[in-house]
Amino acid sequence: SQQGEEDPQALSIQEGENATMNCSYKTSINNLQWYRQNSGRGLVHLILIRSNEREKHSGRLRVTLDTSKKSSSLLITASRAADTASYFCATDDQAGTALIFGKGTTLSVSS
Amino acid sequence: KAGVTQTPRYLIKTRGQQVTLSCSPISGHRSVSWYQQTPGQGLQFLFEYFSETQRNKGNFPGRFSGRQFSNSRSEMNVSTLELGDSALYLCASSVAGTGDEETQYFGPGTRLLVL
Numbered sequence: 001s002q003q004g005e006e007d008p009q010a011l012s013i014q015e016g017e018n019a020t021m022n023c024s025y026k027t028s029i030n031n032l033q034w035y036r037q038n039s040g041r042g043l044v045h046l047i048l049i050r051s052n053e054r055e056k057h058s059g060r061l062r063v064t065l066d067t068s069k070k071s072s073s074l075l076i077t078a079s080r081a082a083d084t085a086s087y088f089c090a091t092d093d094q095a096g097t098a099l100i101f102g103k104g105t106t107l108s109v110s111s
Numbered sequence: 112k113a114g115v116t117q118t119p120r121y122l123i124k125t126r127g128q129q130v131t132l133s134c135s136p137i138s139g140h141r142s143v144s145w146y147q148q149t150p151g152q153g154l155q156f157l158f159e160y161f162s163e164t165q166r167n168k169g170n171f172p173g174r175f176s177g178r179q180f181s182n183s184r185s186e187m188n189v190s191t192l193e194l195g196d197s198a199l200y201l202c203a204s205s206v207a208g209t210g211d212e213e214t215q216y217f218g219p220g221t222r223l224l225v226l
Binding site for chain 1: 115142144146154155156159161166167169201214216217218219220222
């Protein structure tokens with residue numbers, strides 16, 4: 001079953017603009033992760049934020065987590081064409097050994 | 112370190128056949144997980160192995176099985192293939208598969224087409 005739900009499902013922006021994707025989940029979590037997938041290939045891990053953290057940065061990425069609202073957001077600043085991909089949030093299951101993914105946001109960055 | 116490798120990368124089978132997919136984790140990683148990705152259902156967890164033992168299993172029929180070897184390499188098998196099994200099968204490895212900082216690293220996937 002899906003845990004996370006990303007919003008929007010698709011996003012189209014111009015190079016240089018910022019892209020914001022949101023993720024909502026249903027149950028309590030230990031951590032939340034964001035992954036990127038280019039055109040049906042493997043997933044690339046972007047960032048992990050723990051349940052006791054509110055914000056985390058990695059390069060042009062900024063992730064926030066609001067456990068009271070069971071939501072997270074991923075901000076990509078100064079987007080590039082190479083950022084064109086699908087972005088997924090994932091939470092751990094109760095056993096802590098499986099990732100439960102949302103359906104993803106498809107980001108298209110045009111030059 | 113070399114990343115997670117999966118073989119084969121592409122596979123075409125017919126209904127009723129069986130298939131075996133292979134995954135070699137990152138050196139030193141003992142946990143291997145398998146996921147199925149389809150346009151309709153998205154990414155779904157199949158199972159997770161650690162030290163040759165299945166620790167966790169997703170909601171898939173018994174036609175889907177797996178195993179892990181002593182060198183942490185893993186295989187998954189799908190018997191009596193159905194059209195709906197057409198998907199991208201992704202393998203992921205991590206050091207121990209649990210814990211707050213446990214990141215799963217994914218391979219490129221095996222794309223299976225069932226005709």
